[in-house]
Amino acid sequence: MIAPSPARPAIRPAARRPIAPVRWLGRAWHELRKMRTAIILLAILALLAVIGTLLPQLPQNPRGVMGYVLRHPATAPWFARLGLFDIFSSWPFIITAVLMYTSIGASMFIRVPAAWRRAMEPAQRNRGLWAEIASIVFHASFFILLVGVIYGKAAGFLGNVAVVEGDSFVEARANYDNLSEGKLASEHAGFQVKVDRFSASFWPTGAPKDFTSQVRIYDGGRLVDTKSIQVNHYVEYRGVKIYQAGYGWAPTLRIESPDGRVLEDAATIFVGDPQFANGVIKTPSAGPPPEQLGATAI
Structure with missing residues (x-):
């Protein structure tokens, strides 16, 4: 009598491990979803914002940036490459912000459904549910802040103008030395500011x-x-915030021709760092056409 041979267990082919780049991306995504990662990225954003308060910024203080470049010829080019003179538009700030919001969004994508399921089960409601909801609301506020920033950029504007002591400035588009407006920016208010x-x-x-x-x-x-x-x-007046970004010199220069004619008698704004400021004077009526007088001074 021949006994039947025992059944052999089915041999399953070994699962193929994903290739290295896929594994790395999976690990990176797993780490990015952690709230700890979002907190670290938030700390980096705060550090970049502090740098923005220590260095002059092009949108608010272009003359200060010019002075910094003149005083620090070794470090200024590197700071410029990193975008540190316009920190909130620099690639380190943008990349960090995108990663932080991706991290918060991925974490909430997992936590919100889990909190909802716990809320639907009476036995689970008293086990830290309200703390979880408070945490979700806190992190959701970052997205509300993001919407506010985007709207502020789209509906607002940023301009610079140099005003001499005793002169006035009318808040109108044509009167700014440089102006950057959002796509949804409305008409300017048209009020007048006099520097006494x-x-x-x-x-x-x-x-x-x-x-x-x-x-x-x-x-x-x-x-x-x-x-x-x-x-x-x-x-602030009528929704326009008026800052004082810097100061400089505006000496009153008087230029006379040899025959006693006054060719120029007005304040001339010198731009740049106060210690290295320079100005330009042009008097087209200094001589017969096509002769003109032009001068630059430091």
Whole structure:
């Protein structure tokens, strides 16, 4: 009698391991979904924002950037390549922000359904459910903040203008030295700002300590407010925030021809860092056509 041979277990082919790049991407995605990763990325964003407060920024203070470049010829080119003179538009800030929002979104994609299932089960409601909901609401607020920033960029504008002490500036598109407007920006308010007085104080080393502008705001020819603008203390009127980004020199230059004619007698704005500021004077009527007088000074 021949006994039947025992049945052999089915041999399954070994599962193929994913190729190395796929494994790396899977691990990276697994780490990115962790809330710890989002917190680390948020800390990096905060550090970049601090750098933006220590270095002059092109949108707010182009003359300060020019002065920094003149004073630090070794480090300024590297900072410029990294975009540190316009930190909120630089590639390190944008990449970090995208990764942070991706991390928060991926984490919420997992946590929100889990919290919903716990809320639907009475036995699970008292086990840290409200703490989980509070955490989800907190992280969702980052997306609300993102929407606000995007809308502010699209509906707002950023402009710079140099105003000499005693002169006025009308808030209109044509009066800015440089202007960047969002796609949804509305018409400008058209009010007038008059700079009555400017004062500056310095540390014993000669570095600027504070500078203040006393201004009056007119709207439709009527005085509506009198304000003091200081460093980090702006004035807001009709939705327009007026900052004082820097200061410089505007000496009154008088140029006369040999026969006594006054060719130029006005304040001339010198741009750049106050210690290295330079200005340009042009008097087309200095001589017979096509002769002109032009000069540059530091």
